[in-house]
Amino acid sequence: MTSAIVLGGSRGIGKAISDALKSIEIDVFAASKKDIDTSDLNSVRKFLENHNQTDILVLNTGGPVPKPFATITEDDWKLYHNQLFLGFVTILQNIKINDGGYIFLISSSVIKEPNAKLIISSAYRAAFAEIFKVLSKEYAQKNISCINIAPGPINTDRTQELIENVQEFEKSLPMKRLGEPQEIGNFVKAIIENKIKYLSGVTINFDGANSNYIF
């Protein structure tokens, strides 16, 4: 039976992916923050002791609280360096993805269009996107596909916290609504279910036509 590990699998986009994968008979470990806290490398290493291989890996984690650049402390930077970058790096250095498997990275549209509010997230998610791109070429040799999904505004608890007036915000979006986590869940499921392998080394904006950059 195909196995999957979904980080941040207990809520938001991670939960939607877990649920979608379960619906096609995949043996999903939906890891919550209790199972693995990517901001704590010891927690990451402990997790890896019990989870050292999988067919499908979904790298997904919440983002930092918005903070103006001038007020971000050294501790803040280091915390999110772990959470958004070094935790994932440690996982990829130590986990075996089985041949023919998949790695999905749930990043953010801010890696292409960074903003002041999410400056920490913009920086470290972009850093990891570089790692992921480089590794996609190595994983390709084992028929493992690496897919970076960069969501725009999605209807999660976090978006509800970040945006003051969600209803007003939705009116400003091309589709007049937030994306639903289930759309991303189903997208991930669909790729796996259809054994689409040649989609790899790619960053996929998932933002309802909201971004302005040509690519």
Added chain:
Amino acid sequence: MTSAIVLGGSRGIGKAISDALKSIEIDVFAASKKDIDTSDLNSVRKFLENHNQTDILVLNTGGPVPKPFATITEDDWKLYHNQLFLGFVTILQNIKINDGGYIFLISSSVIKEPNAKLIISSAYRAAFAEIFKVLSKEYAQKNISCINIAPGPINTDRTQELIENVQEFEKSLPMKRLGEPQEIGNFVKAIIENKIKYLSGVTINFDGANSNYIF
């Protein structure tokens, strides 16, 4: 019943998309060059008389014969300006995509990483990608998703013609193989089947980790 028009639907990627959509009970019109020749605007206009609306539209057409820049004539430019750009523009100006529909553009990885051999294709496909991006925001208001798929080396007759020694070429690719048209066909099918709508205004490299640009 959901309807689809697939241009260049009789061979290669277009045929794979047609076949995949037929498998989920979509009423597909797989247009061949006899039905519509996008390099001939009269042919395009005639086609539109009989095909003036659809739920799903797949904009897909073959590329030009490779020619060194210095030898490309005014007639060549104008022919492929029609085939790769103005034909598609004319279609979008005159066809009604039903609310909640999809438009897929099959472009090419050369729009991001152009090359001398495919310079005509690089130019006009990039031009149309700009149109498609701009329009994605308008179509979003009617819940129509616009998805630009940019294939890398795919196992089609055309690739067999373009590449001298395909077997040797495959060894140079990260996945050690060309992509299969069916992977793109299934990808398109999967998006529609799963009613994924928030994926819009996006260019998706479909190249088996072959491209080098970070995004």
Added chain:
Amino acid sequence: MTSAIVLGGSRGIGKAISDALKSIEIDVFAASKKDIDTSDLNSVRKFLENHNQTDILVLNTGGPVPKPFATITEDDWKLYHNQLFLGFVTILQNIKINDGGYIFLISSSVIKEPNAKLIISSAYRAAFAEIFKVLSKEYAQKNISCINIAPGPINTDRTQELIENVQEFEKSLPMKRLGEPQEIGNFVKAIIENKIKYLSGVTINFDGANSNYIF
């Protein structure tokens, strides 16, 4: 004496480049629309009869009147296909750039962040940017540098026409002002004056920090 041909050299950015180059003793031919109309290939060919070589070439031309996509006619497309693309192509196919020379393309920030108002310009300028990128590698062999400058909002007659309330618009810009044509003129001059050659195959946003895309 070093020679330069500046298209659209009688006004706006083109004039500013001409003036800057004249200030460093370059023999500048500042071509006006009377000398060469890039929307008319016969005019282009005639110009090339008398101007078939140069040390420095500045490809620069005005953009189209803004028109909504639905109302753009076949004639419009073909006119601007000539003006923004095929005219430049014809020039590069027929002019000799002397070894160690420069080609500057004045494009637009809309090639990276297209918009509905300037959709024609977005498309054809992007198309030519692809040609220019490909050719930069060939020109490099003769030590000719190809530099694509992509201006954002610059204080020209055209901007004054395009923007309804310029003063209000300026307040929305990061620098609270339009760019001055002289800044681009001096930039071009400075590169030549300092014999900077390794800057080639590059697209340089010139937009006062206005664009949002990371690169």
Added chain:
Amino acid sequence: MTSAIVLGGSRGIGKAISDALKSIEIDVFAASKKDIDTSDLNSVRKFLENHNQTDILVLNTGGPVPKPFATITEDDWKLYHNQLFLGFVTILQNIKINDGGYIFLISSSVIKEPNAKLIISSAYRAAFAEIFKVLSKEYAQKNISCINIAPGPINTDRTQELIENVQEFEKSLPMKRLGEPQEIGNFVKAIIENKIKYLSGVTINFDGANSNYIF
């Protein structure tokens, strides 16, 4: 008198920039690793005690030794996180750039086209590029221009170390040579000398037409 601080100013590109700025009567502090070691935040903070304002700041630092991903240790990541990212962040959080000033970031072409050999550099330089882009909009309000120069293969000691057979490598480059540090030095000088301010929020490939990505 205009003042400048150039990090890594004692060798390679940093030295070339220092020398170029000195040639136009700028009061340059060419900081060597003895003055400030960006990999050591205490060293950074100490430096800032004595250098808390400037007109021109050049953020420049050497890159890591190439190491395969699998062998990079937690300590390596943290060291280069400081050197390539957090050191620069700390500087920008604590130094005053005088109104009308300039900040230059010397990054690398690997931020757009990452590679396995320079994976650490690709990641952290990309991360800082995001910070720099976001801040360019804030600095713009004080007429401070932020310019990210992304060099390709430049003729420095480091390149000589990284590349096994430099002569052979040069033949593979479009210009058949490495770039010279002086070209970047003169470029920086030229921008300042000509008071070009509207060039901001931009990443400028400086790679002799070597990159393949369209922008």
